[in-house]
Amino acid sequence: MTLKHVNNLWDDAVAAKLDPVARLVYRSNCLGSDQRITNTGGGNTSSKISEKDPLTGQEVEVLWVKGSGGDLRTSKRENFSSLYQQKLIDLQSLYAGRSDKGLKAPAEDDMVGMYTHATFNLNPRASSIDTPLHSFLPGKHVDHMHPNAIISIAASKNCAALTKEIFGGEMDYVPWMRPGFELGLAMQEISRKNPGVKAIMMGQHGFISWDDDDKTCYLETLRFIETAAEFIEKKYAAKGGDAAAFGGAKYQSLAPEKRAEIFAAILPWLRGQVSQQKRFIGTVQDDEKILRFVNSRDAARLSELGTSCPDHFLRTKIKPLFVDWNPQAEDFAALKKKIADGLVAYRKDYAAYYEKCKHANSPAMRDPNPTVVLIPGLGMVAWGKDKSESRVTAEFYNCAVEVMRGAEAIDEYIALPQQEAFDIEYWLLEEAKLKRMPAEKELARQTVVVIGAGSGIGKEAAHRLSKEGANIVSVDLNLAAAEATAKEITDRLGQGIGVAGSGISGCGPAIGLAANITDRASIRAMLDQVALAYGGFDSICVTAGTFVPSDTTGHIPDDKWAITFSINVTGSYLVGDEAAKTWREQGLRGNLVLTTSANAVVAKKGSLAYDTSKAAANHLVRELAIELAPLVRVNGVAPATVVQGSAMFPRDRVVGSLAKYNIPYTDDETTGSLVGKLAQFYADRTLTKAPITPADQAEAYFLWITNRLGKTTGQILTVDGGLHEAFLR
Numbered sequence: 019m020t021l022k023h024v025n026n027l028w029d030d031a032v033a034a035k036l037d038p039v040a041r042l043v044y045r046s047n048c049l050g051s052d053q054r055i056t057n058t059g060g061g062n063t064s065s066k067i068s069e070k071d072p073l074t075g076q077e078v079e080v081l082w083v084k085g086s087g088g089d090l091r092t093s094k095r096e097n098f099s100s101l102y103q104q105k106l107i108d109l110q111s112l113y114a115g116r117s118d119k120g121l122k123a124p125a126e127d128d129m130v131g132m133y134t135h136a137t138f139n140l141n142p143r144a145s146s147i148d149t150p151l152h153s154f155l156p157g158k159h160v161d162h163m164h165p166n167a168i169i170s171i172a173a174s175k176n177c178a179a180l181t182k183e184i185f186g187g188e189m190d191y192v193p194w195m196r197p198g199f200e201l202g203l204a205m206q207e208i209s210r211k212n213p214g215v216k217a218i219m220m221g222q223h224g225f226i227s228w229d230d231d232d233k234t235c236y237l238e239t240l241r242f243i244e245t246a247a248e249f250i251e252k253k254y255a256a257k258g259g260d261a262a263a264f265g266g267a268k269y270q271s272l273a274p275e276k277r278a279e280i281f282a283a284i285l286p287w288l289r290g291q292v293s294q295q296k297r298f299i300g301t302v303q304d305d306e307k308i309l310r311f312v313n314s315r316d317a318a319r320l321s322e323l324g325t326s327c328p329d330h331f332l333r334t335k336i337k338p339l340f341v342d343w344n345p346q347a348e349d350f351a352a353l354k355k356k357i358a359d360g361l362v363a364y365r366k367d368y369a370a371y372y373e374k375c376k377h378a379n380s381p382a383m384r385d386p387n388p389t390v391v392l393i394p395g396l397g398m399v400a401w402g403k404d405k406s407e408s409r410v411t412a413e414f415y416n417c418a419v420e421v422m423r424g425a426e427a428i429d430e431y432i433a434l435p436q437q438e439a440f441d442i443e444y445w446l447l448e449e450a451k452l453k454r455m456p457a458e459k460e461l462a463r464q465t466v467v468v469i470g471a472g473s474g475i476g477k478e479a480a481h482r483l484s485k486e487g488a489n490i491v492s493v494d495l496n497l498a499a500a501e502a503t504a505k506e507i508t509d510r511l512g513q514g515i516g517v518a519g520s521g522i523s524g525c526g527p528a529i530g531l532a533a534n535i536t537d538r539a540s541i542r543a544m545l546d547q548v549a550l551a552y553g554g555f556d557s558i559c560v561t562a563g564t565f566v567p568s569d570t571t572g573h574i575p576d577d578k579w580a581i582t583f584s585i586n587v588t589g590s591y592l593v594g595d596e597a598a599k600t601w602r603e604q605g606l607r608g609n610l611v612l613t614t615s616a617n618a619v620v621a622k623k624g625s626l627a628y629d630t631s632k633a634a635a636n637h638l639v640r641e642l643a644i645e646l647a648p649l650v651r652v653n654g655v656a657p658a659t660v661v662q663g664s665a666m667f668p669r670d671r672v673v674g675s676l677a678k679y680n681i682p683y684t685d686d687e688t689t690g691s692l693v694g695k696l697a698q699f700y701a702d703r704t705l706t707k708a709p710i711t712p713a714d715q716a717e718a719y720f721l722w723i724t725n726r727l728g729k730t731t732g733q734i735l736t737v738d739g740g741l742h743e744a745f746l747r
């Protein structure tokens with residue numbers, strides 16, 4: 019069959035070179051790389067492979083199945099668990115002997131702990147909750163996917179009848195069951211009763227299919243999805259297509275520039291509202307598909323029903339917050355008021371859902387704030403603990419919209435019953451998984467703007483802070499330099515998972531932006547981009563500065579004096595003053611770190627403008643600490659003469675300094691050699707006698723940005739190797 023709704027990525031030449039486990043990885047990557055086949059982190063694959071048992075030397079059948087966590091698109095061999103197939107089958111008699119067995123009963127959860135006992139060859143990967151599905155079905159190769167087209171059928175009121183109508187006898191049906199041992203047994207029963215069945219529709223969840231040949235298994239998975247999509251699209255078109263989707267449009271989208279303007283204005287405030295327990299990072303989606311949904315007549319009703327696939331609602335929560343704002347008739351103030359009222363109602367609803375559905379042993383109620391906010395005319399905002407996770411949240415609601423579109427085209431969309439959703443969300447096994455997660459990094463959930471990050475201390479500080487979990491906004495007058503630092507960070511950390519986010523909001527853990535700190539409008543434009551990218555920011559480090567050398571007579575021309583002050587003093591002030599508006603909107607604690615200098619307190623010949631500007635910067639730290647208290651702590655770092663990697667030490671300045679201090683050099687020496695001489699000269703003047711590096715400075719910015727010195731504001735931390743003449747007193 020020709021495929022229009024999925025892509026066949028299988029390449030025989032590639033597969034032929036691979037061993038059986040590598041073929042499974044290959045198949046998984048092919049499936050995972052098409053979002054229409056499965057969502058990020060969703061679904062799993064398996065192969066039953068004959069291997070030599072290290073204990074006996076005998077051939078034994080091993081189930082390789084995608085393990086817990088991870089993602090099919092990026093999975094490697096180490097993401098798969100390997101288990102003795104026979105031992106898994108033997109678990110059935112152990113389970114049968116339990117008196118407390120049954121769906122969601124203790125015996126079922128206990129079986130999960132037994133999988134570890136069936137581990138083949140000490141493979142440390144924890145096995146998935148879906149392991150019995152793969153083990154108990156007869157095919158040598160099994161694919162369990164969450165395709166939007168199939169979930170549309172799975173989330174339709176008449177799922178069973180539709181499955182029969184669309185797939186005939188090839189695909190059987192099992193109603194919603196929480197994944198686990200019982201679901202595996204139910205699937206085994208279906209395949210035994212009807213050996214002609216090749217796949218099973220899983221009510222409100224997805225589907226599973228199998229074959230004894232891996233390529234056929236892959237192609238069959240594609241064929242089932244294609245068949246479902248074709249059926250849906252035909253009905254969708256017959257009902258009027260996009261124009262009639264979700265009952266037709268109730269509102270119109272605002273123009274892209276207007277959307278960006280409103281998002282930039284509302285996001286930091288909204289971030290503050292949803293981050294009262296823990297901070298979140300935002301992702302904006304305002305493409306045509308999501309706008310069609312939020313603008314529609316049915317959006318309020320459908321979004322209230324909640325999402326269906328369990329994979330989806332673990333991230334999106336049982337339902338989004340739909341803000342019933344009229345983009346054509348109401349203003350910004352009305353939008354803010356409606357979101358605020360909506361949040362209050364949402365939290366109340368969430369608490370009521372928890373109270374209604376909780377069991378005696380349920381974990382405590384989790385954060386009651388929505389992770390998805392839908393606004394007519396504007397689009398969607400999704401929240402997650404980091405940028406990657408927030409993109410996953412957005413991706414999953416995109417999936418949910420596609421599922422509702424399909425289900426409403428062919429039938430009527432129904433969500434999972436609340437109690438079932440609760441029993442997934444608050445499943446003790448899910449709670450145990452959350453508890454097993456490694457502790458979050460010190461600057462996790464934070465976004466830090468580093469101004470001057472294109473080189474020197476700023477670049478080093480950006481790297482240092484990113485290693486502690488902060489998103490980095492690398493800002494520089496030179497856009498290419500800013501972007502280069504952001505790229506280095508993203509290359510090192512990876513883009514993460516989650517395929518979503520419009521424009522700059524689709525970014526990873528770092529972005530590069532240009533800004534001129536002597537221009538308030540330029541700073542505002544940059545901060546607005548930060549809001550669109552991450553939903554807001556927590557702290558700012560200003561490392562940008564300038565040193566304009568005096569002319570050969572030792573005199574500073576008036577224009578150079580003015581430039582020095584406009585960058586080193588006025589620039590820092592404008593950043594702090596403009597950012598303060600956003601900080602107040604957001605209402606979350608943050609830090610502003612300015613860069614002053616050891617020169618601020620030591621009068622010297624030849625650096626009159628610079629030294630005076632840095633003395634003013636020292637006092638600016640103190641003044642802003644008062645202005646921005648209690649929300650923002652303002653502190654300074656006072657470096658002394660970091661020559662290495664500094665944009666403020668071009669060759670002519672180095673030469674000038676060498677001449678000033680009577681250090682011998684020749685005109686044909688390399689810049690590196692000249693820099694080394696000057697750095698050592700400076701080092702010899704200090705108490706610690708070692709050159710000061712950008713890394714030494716970066717540590718000071720890190721200290722101010724964390725909460726380690728959380729009770730200190732209005733202070734300057736010197737990193738000068740020990741210059742007694744620069745001691746503050």
Ligand SMILES: [Zn+2]
Pocket residue numbers: 060061162163164223224329
């Ligand atoms: Zn699933």
